[in-house]
Amino acid sequence: MTTTTLIGEDPGWLILVKGLFIFVFCVVCTLMAVWGERRIVARMQMRLGPNRVGKFGLLQSLADGVKLALKEDLIPAAADKIVFIIAPIISATTCFMAFAVIPFTGKVTLFGHKTAMQLTDLPVSVLYILAIASIGVYGIVLAGWSSGSTYPLLGGLRSSAQVISYEVAMGLSLVAVFIYSGSMSTSEIVAAQHQWWFAVVLFPSFVIYVISMVGETNRAPFDLAEAEGELVGGFHTEYSSLKFALFFLAEYVNIVAVSALATTLFMGGYHALPGLTFTESWLGGWFTLFWFVGKVVAFFFLFVWLRGTLPRLRYDQFMKFGWKVLIPTSLIWILVLATLRVMSQRAVSRLVVFGFSIGVVLLVVLVTTLYDRSVVKAKAAATLPEVPAPNFPVPALPGQNALQGIALEITETADAIELENHNG
């Protein structure tokens, strides 16, 4: 019996229980994530981080949440009132919806019912997640527009442009998974990985997905929509109190969602680490939840690590990277992968497959070498304009003798004195 048919037989109350589980899971994840992020970043910066409220400061986020809720709720006079209120609601509701198709565990028994911890499964589950993400962008855009001031508008436009562009790269990286697993349903993709994780088999896709998931969630080093030095708070500059809290919640739930999707599509989902497969039947199958959460936490740690390590990119560099590097690379990779897939389906001889692979590698090396050479040539060809030497000593420019400048200046001064003497 497949997971899908198993889920299909769930009674109504079980579906409600699962929905509640997802909601609680996301909210607790957010609280823990905020605390964890602050602690980890603090450690990376030789600080302590929040350590006062509760054991290890664990309740800090809860205290902050209560404080946030008690703040004054402002709506700017220039704001478009209805849209201003709708925007955070769109953001906060859509971010939870992606979890409906994420398989948290394998087959388990819940209140005497054999089921799997997955709310529902569609033949197009992964596309459904992309669709939900594209509705989530509306929250950001509308928040930026409805605030009625410049910085939020710029921030909103920036982040939606960013999310849309990186969604393309993300979608393309998922195509490889579809080709390889022959399905777009999350449970089948996880089932297809019981032997080899797609992170290994489809390594280039995995790398592209990980980069674009950071871009898609507007996180450092791609957090240009909230660049404090340029845009104050970005799209949520004008928001306060619970409306701001909703955006905050949405950001962290989105991080958990993309991490969960990465786990599901590339890291074997709820499957145990290689060699520990026997643990999957522990606790009547519930131990798989531990593996799933563990992998999600690992991805979250990666997010925090990136934030603690990398400086923010400039906007044009970021967009260039998305459109000119990630998307073409994934297109070429899909082409190669599809060819290999067809070859394996047609049972082409090993020699041909081997020859094709070597050919692709050689072609890539050739093209990149030619590109590098052209860059070097272009650099050599670009000559700097001649300018008069400055009239006071400065450090030498590259390719210029430091003493020459000073010598020139001395002779000039001498000339000037001589001229003055002559005139006098």
Add this chain to the structure above:
Amino acid sequence: MLHHSLHLALTVGRTATPEAVQFWILAPLATLAALGILLVKKAVHSALLMAWVMVTLAIFYIAQDALFLGIVQIVVYTGAVMMLFLFILMLVGVDSSESFVENVKGQRIPSIIAAVGLGGLIVSLLGRATVGSPAVGLAAANVDGNVQGLAKLLFTQYVWAFEVVSALLITAALGAMVLAHSQKVRSPFAQRDLAIARFRKSSLGEAAGLPASGVYARHNAVDVPALLPDGSPAPTSVSQTLRARGDIITSSGFALEHIEEQED
């Protein structure tokens, strides 16, 4: 077999009644929103209502067992096309509302006739195709799974039409790019070029950037020029835009009066 069971799982428990309930809730909402597109004043609001109509359409598609079509409708129309619309609306003018001045004289009546005619044509065509002839063959079409069935049709029977349409779309996109493209007169100054240029000037006075605005200690604002060591205002410290607009406050008002006394 696997896909068949998938399909089965989806249709389990669905009868005509929930679909009817869903229809009678969503259809009036969609119709209201569609009317709203025409009636609301702000362009962004109509774009939003349009997005809502598209989402409800997608839900209808999904209820009609066209799962893939429904999801793609959201990804493509709500996610991409409507989003681009919103982008343009926001960039062009945040609060611009429609003007009712006729640019082309006397086009209103013919265009109303044409619109009504087109609408009538579509309604009569759809009516003739659907009314009185119940839909058949859905189960047969979805027998290998919805996505697989669609893919098979798209890449066998309709591959030519598919390719022609995509070629047409690419041509249109290219055409738009060519029309919108303008030849650059000079190479754009990037941050790097500007930095190099600053250091190549005969004076290094501005190498570290222009002075910041504001008269420190007494007053600090972007429209007040900073003071040079001799007490005179530094005009380069105020942004070019403000200078051109003449929105500069003189800094003399903030000068210390008894500066000479201290010097003595």
